[in-house]
Every structure is written in structure tokens, then in C-alpha cells.
Amino acid sequence: MSVPLLRIERLRKDFGGVHALSEVSFSVREGDIHALIGPNGAGKTTLFNCATGVFSPSEGEVWFRERRLTGLAPHRIAARGVARTAQNLRPWREMTVLENVLVGCHLLGHAGMVAGALHLPSSLREERRLREITMRRLEQAHLAEYADHLVGELALGQQRMVELTRALASNPRMLMLDEPAAGLHTRETQELGGLLTSLRGQGLTVLLIEHDMSLVMSICDRVVVLDYGEKIAEGAPREVQADPRVVAAYLGEEVS
Ligand SMILES: Nc1ncnc2c1ncn2[C@@H]1O[C@H](COP(=O)(O)OP(=O)(O)OP(=O)(O)O)[C@@H](O)[C@H]1O
Ligand SMILES: [Mg+2]
Structure with a gap:
């Protein structure tokens, strides 16, 4: 298998007694649109913050193109080719x-x-x-x-x-998007999907946090699912969607 572009290794982040991330590991292949999903509070944004130098993880490492990102300041990580957007709009x-x-x-x-x-x-x-x-x-x-x-x-x-x-x-070589479709109309969400697909065609790798399952299912190559800070599933979109642990994690959640 080829070398992954991004490697998350046994990442842990505690906020006092809250284990926002526990032993989370996964890799993102170059050229993929890779989704990171999970119920509210699962740790998705925390993982972005640890990967982009906003938080330092309690344990674990993040590697990009086989160089360690953990410990670098956000602007140094950006200079390595990692760009992100925030969950709350900040233009x-x-x-x-x-x-x-x-x-x-x-x-x-x-x-x-x-x-x-x-x-x-x-x-x-x-x-x-x-x-x-x-x-x-x-x-x-x-x-x-x-x-x-x-x-x-x-x-x-x-x-x-x-x-x-x-x-x-x-x-950037990799774009990390935190819920880019939140608040968008159906047509806008479809346009966003089209844009991300065409960016992938140009060689960009995307790590996407998203609650809109139809967008995730239609454009993503791979999906990682977090629940209470733990990785509970990983695989192709259809496999993950049918996984009983994923279904259980989303019970009581509003899934579109
Ligand atoms: N700066 C912080 N200080 C204390 N606790 C935090 C902080 N950031 C996140 N948390 C806690 O960590 C856990 C994971 O939060 P996080 O924001 O990563 O979830 P999320 O998966 O992005 O959820 P959502 O889908 O609602 O955006 C939650 O319990 C949250 O309250
Ligand atoms: Mg979030």
C-alpha cells in the first residue's frame, strides 16, 4: 500500500475529566475525499484542532507526508500544505x-x-x-x-x-473542512459536492467533517466514525452505513 498523506496515531485529548479523543488512529490516502463523522460531541473538531496545532494532544502523534506535525505551531502546519476551515463561520x-x-x-x-x-x-x-x-x-x-x-x-x-x-x-495539499454544508440549501450542498469532487480530480486530498449523510455517501472514498472520542468504524461509505455500531451510535440523533 502506498504511503498515506496524513497519519493519525493513537491520538488522545483530555479536557479535565472529558476524554474528547481516546486512542484514535487512521490514515488518509492522497487523492481521497475522506469523511470524519459521528454524533455531536464525538470529538471530530477536537481531532481537527489537534491536527492543525490549535491544541496539543494529551498523547499520540499526527504525521503529514511522513513528517511529524505534532508540536508545530498552526502557521507552520499551514506552510506544510494543510489548510482548514472552522465549524463556525469566520470570514x-x-x-x-x-x-x-x-x-x-x-x-x-x-x-x-x-x-x-x-x-x-x-x-x-x-x-x-x-x-x-x-x-x-x-x-x-x-x-x-x-x-x-x-x-x-x-x-x-x-x-x-x-x-x-x-x-x-x-x-494546500490537504484541505480539512469542518461541516462545510451546515446551513446550506440542497442545491448549494450539491454544488459543494461537485466542487469537492472536481478539486479531488485536480489532486487535492480532503478530510471532511460532515453531518449531511447524503453528501458523505455520494462523494467520499472512505469514512471514519467517532463516538465519545473513540473510533467505532472505518471503511467504504456503504460498509460503514450498514455497521450496527454506527447505527446504534446515531440512534436518537437526527440523521439526514
Ligand atoms: N476547548 C474545550 N474545552 C473543554 N472541553 C472541550 C473543548 N473542546 C471540546 N470539548 C469537549 O470535547 C468533546 C468533543 O467535542 P468536539 O467539539 O470535538 O465534538 P464534535 O464531534 O466536533 O461535535 P459537533 O458535531 O457538535 O461539532 C465534547 O464533550 C466537548 O464538550
Ligand atoms: Mg464539531
């Missing part, structure tokens, strides 16, 4: 769509602060280049016509797409 609502995504491009910029402050030709060229890349990203997400709109004026679904596009602006 800068008082900035335009274009500005929001340009901020995400900062990892691509090389001209440096001094050249930028002095408006040297190298930094102007750089800015033009970043704007072109940004506009291409906005076109792909059907946001180009809103480039100059304030994000706060857009519908929720479009704001989510701005956040996703901002995460893509740094040209």
Missing part, C-alpha cells in the same frame, strides 16, 4: 470577497513586507499575480461576480464558499 465580514481570499494567499507571497511597504516593482508584480490566482479561485467557486461585495452582505451559503476559497488560496 471577515467587513472585507470584500476578493480581500478575504487574498489574505489566504499570503503563504504564496514572496516579495516580503519591506518591498510591500515601499511599493517596489517586485511587490506590485507579486500583488498582480496573487490577484490573478485569486480571481481564478473565485471563478471556480462561482464567486467571481461577488469579488467586490462585502462578505457580510452575502447569503450564508456564499459566505461558506468564501471561507472554503480562502482556505484553498494557499494551494
Whole structure:
């Protein structure tokens, strides 16, 4: 089997007496859309936070391209090619769509602060280049016509797409999305599925936390299920869906 892109190894995270993650291990293959699902409070966001340097795990390690991420600061992990979105929307609502995504491009910029402050030709060229890349990203997400709109004026679904596009602006190898379809209409969810599938076609790997099971079943290659901080199932979407432990974990939960 080929070397996985991301490897989660015996990850544990305790918050006082709460075991948010216990001994969770799994791998994400390069080029897959890999889902991380489970009932509310299962530990999904905590796993993202441990993998992206927001929390340090109580035990265990996270590896990306066979290099250890655990212990690195979030910006260093981002520079390795891991981008993420947050569960709660965080686009800068008082900035335009274009500005929001340009901020995400900062990892691509090389001209440096001094050249930028002095408006040297190298930094102007750089800015033009970043704007072109940004506009291409906005076109792909059907946001180009809103480039100059304030994000706060857009519908929720479009704001989510701005956040996703901002995460893509740094040209990541892996994109981690925390419930990107929350609050979206059916049509918007289908468009999101189409976008993620086409990004996978371009070689991007996606780790997706999602409650919308029809989205998970239609676009994901593999699924890991957490419940009370433990991995209870892993496999192809259809296998996992039929697993009695998964069905039991979701009993009493509203599954769409
Ligand atoms: N910063 C924190 N401090 C204390 N407890 C936390 C913290 N973050 C998460 N927890 C606890 O850890 C457990 C897992 O939470 P987490 O947010 O990872 O779940 P989740 O699977 O993302 O749930 P949801 O589907 O509701 O987003 C919960 O019991 C939660 O209360
Ligand atoms: Mg969560």
C-alpha cells in the first residue's frame, strides 16, 4: 500500500475529566475525499484542532507526508500544505470577497513586507499575480461576480464558499473542512459536492467533517466514525452505513 498523506496515531485529548479523543488512529490516502463523522460531541473538531496545532494532544502523534506535525505551531502546519476551515463561520465580514481570499494567499507571497511597504516593482508584480490566482479561485467557486461585495452582505451559503476559497488560496495539499454544508440549501450542498469532487480530480486530498449523510455517501472514498472520542468504524461509505455500531451510535440523533 502506498504511503498515506496524513497519519493519525493513537491520538488522545483530555479536557479535565472529558476524554474528547481516546486512542484514535487512521490514515488518509492522497487523492481521497475522506469523511470524519459521528454524533455531536464525538470529538471530530477536537481531532481537527489537534491536527492543525490549535491544541496539543494529551498523547499520540499526527504525521503529514511522513513528517511529524505534532508540536508545530498552526502557521507552520499551514506552510506544510494543510489548510482548514472552522465549524463556525469566520470570514471577515467587513472585507470584500476578493480581500478575504487574498489574505489566504499570503503563504504564496514572496516579495516580503519591506518591498510591500515601499511599493517596489517586485511587490506590485507579486500583488498582480496573487490577484490573478485569486480571481481564478473565485471563478471556480462561482464567486467571481461577488469579488467586490462585502462578505457580510452575502447569503450564508456564499459566505461558506468564501471561507472554503480562502482556505484553498494557499494551494494546500490537504484541505480539512469542518461541516462545510451546515446551513446550506440542497442545491448549494450539491454544488459543494461537485466542487469537492472536481478539486479531488485536480489532486487535492480532503478530510471532511460532515453531518449531511447524503453528501458523505455520494462523494467520499472512505469514512471514519467517532463516538465519545473513540473510533467505532472505518471503511467504504456503504460498509460503514450498514455497521450496527454506527447505527446504534446515531440512534436518537437526527440523521439526514
Ligand atoms: N476547548 C474545550 N474545552 C473543554 N472541553 C472541550 C473543548 N473542546 C471540546 N470539548 C469537549 O470535547 C468533546 C468533543 O467535542 P468536539 O467539539 O470535538 O465534538 P464534535 O464531534 O466536533 O461535535 P459537533 O458535531 O457538535 O461539532 C465534547 O464533550 C466537548 O464538550
Ligand atoms: Mg464539531
